């Protein structure tokens with residue numbers, strides 16, 4: 001039972017989703033339930049096609065589902081208006097994608113300040129805030145370069161700066177190190193840890209990388225659209241120190 | 253999202269998709285160029301026509317003879333003028349009865365030493381009406397003044413002082429009959445007659461008069477009872493005689509293609525050569541309406557009330573032909589921009605597919621469906637606007653080339669305008685409006701598709 005000290009950021013209850021119709025209908029999520037508290041780092045792992053991205057997107061209000069309940073930061077998705085969800089994505093949630101999703105026709109700083117396009121923030125303030133975000137990922141000197149000239153790791157840091165632009169409470173990352181070599185991947189992972197420690201940011205990271213899952217406090221396994229194991233359910237018994245070992249065990 | 257930020261995003265994308273922009277905007281350019289070109293052309297031609305034949309100046313005539321040969325011609329006289337003045341369907345300004353000479357009159361004069369004779373097509377009007385048009389006090393019925401005794405002609409040369417001539421029937425000096433002509437007849441003289449006869453062209457009337465040593469030198473001769481065209485006319489009540497005239501100047505109130513003199517002369521001549529009947533009936537009544545819109549109700553009133561008709565207005569006839577031709581061309585222009593809108597839609601649908609990831613990303617960082625829609629509609633509107641600017645420029649450019657060719661490569665003719673086009677401000681503005689509108693129509697469905705896209709799905713592929 002979560003005590004009063006916990007603040008629930010994500011609450012998914014018995015969510016079902018499938019693609020296709022009639023005969024071709026294939027279930028992707030089959031009754032998934034997940035609760036994430038403020039300040040947690042959760043690694044979501046599972047084989048390719050197990051429904052990780054689908055679940056992440058549903059939590060990020062980017063995808064629809066058929067039944068069950070989804071509530072993020074107090075907003076019940078089934079009742080929220082489209083603009084409300086968009087505002088939430090703008091201010092409270094940051095997304096980091098495997099393929100970065102930077103717009104090549106813009107400079108790095110322009111990519112970073114894109115979220116400000118959907119607010120009434122003044123251009124100058126927006127830039128300043130964008131530079132701050134780039135400084136945070138250590139790329140301020142590349143601000144005016146197009147992302148095409150950057151290395152993979154640098155691109156992902158620009159994408160992270162964009163995700164951090166409005167200082168979100170929740171960071172949703174879909175295989176953020178999937179396109180990076182192990183060393184740069186390591187740096188990115190360390191940076192996530194820093195965000196969690198220093199800013200109290202809640203992170204949900206989809207990965208099949210050993211290192212990442214080891215680093216997470218809590219590992220959730222998903223298989224064929226069903227949660228196989230979740231450290232949270234064992235929180236009563238297992239101490240925090242042991243969770244890493246357990247994750248390692250589960251991942252293997 | 254503020255409009256400023258929308259514009260920035262739109263401009264960024266436009267810069268990125270220059271090639272697609274140029275290709276899909278081409279049809280709009282052509283369509284809008286055609287649109288403004290034909291509108292300006294028709295406005296130009298229409299203005300010129302209405303300048304020559306003003307719509308609000310109508311001519312009232314009596315219905316012509318019936319089929320059975322019975323003379324149904326209704327007489328128009330002073331009571332008709334009163335009726336028109338007192339009707340209430342239209343605001344009328346001047347009402348000007350005209351009386352034509354009912355028997356042949358040949359008009360001749362010396363132009364540059366050549367004697368020119370024409371059948372006198374002309375009529376008499378109330379002199380006060382023409383005097384309003386900057387024609388001086390000399391335009392009046394000099395014969396009406398019976399108190400001043402006439403001077404005898406000086407023999408043996410039958411000469412008289414100044415603008416008087418010797419009338420052989422009574423051997424007295426009579427003032428010459430004052431004549432005014434319309435600007436149009438000068439045009440016809442200049443462009444058609446002078447050219448084919450190798451005569452000098454009249455620039456300003458003043459110049460013309462000065463060249464010939466003043467007004468008194470501008471002698472005209474009315475040969476009453478004689479025809480240039482037809483020699484054996486119906487029997488006249490009087491023998492032919494010659495009356496001298498003087499050209500006073502140009503008046504917009506003179507009949508368009510003929511000469512105009514004070515009505516008193518026409519009355520007397522008709523009485524002398526045809527009879528009393530002819531001296532009291534008006535041939536037509538010019539009515540100047542205050543509003544063009546009153547022409548139709550006034551025409552209706554004429555038929556239902558005094559059983560009179562409106563002479564078909566040349567201006568009206570030309571204007572409606574021009575309107576029809578204009579409409580045809582505008583439809584063609586609109587078909588071109590419609591095809592172009594379809595072309596834009598096609599191009600934008602491809603863009604939407606190509607930019608799925610971008611659309612998904614924008615949604616993930618807080619873009620609403622409406623933001624995405626506005627982004628694509630905005631790009632289409634910008635495309636339309638830019639194509640519209642080029643199209644309007646192209647239309648004006650083609651018009652300038654057309655004007656230049658028209659002025660330099662077509663023969664001079666009467667009323668030939670200096671320009672065929674009239675680019676009133678509303679024409680380029682509506683050209684731009686059409687361009688933006690059709691751009692947006694083309695972009696509407698693709699924008700809708702982009703907005704409705706599921707963000708998760710957009711991001712995955």
Ligand SMILES: Nc1ncnc2c1ncn2[C@@H]1O[C@H](COP(=O)(O)OP(=O)(O)O)[C@@H](O)[C@H]1O
Nearest residue numbers: 019020028047048049050051052053054055709
């Ligand atoms: N848009 C879609 N249409 C049809 N099937 C889809 C679509 N997106 C995902 N799927 C299917 O759903 C399943 C789960 O996909 P996903 O959540 O992306 O898995 P993971 O991220 O764990 O690899 C896969 O079998 C995939 O083929």
Ligand SMILES: [Mg+2]
Nearest residue numbers: 052053054174
């Ligand atoms: Mg995936």
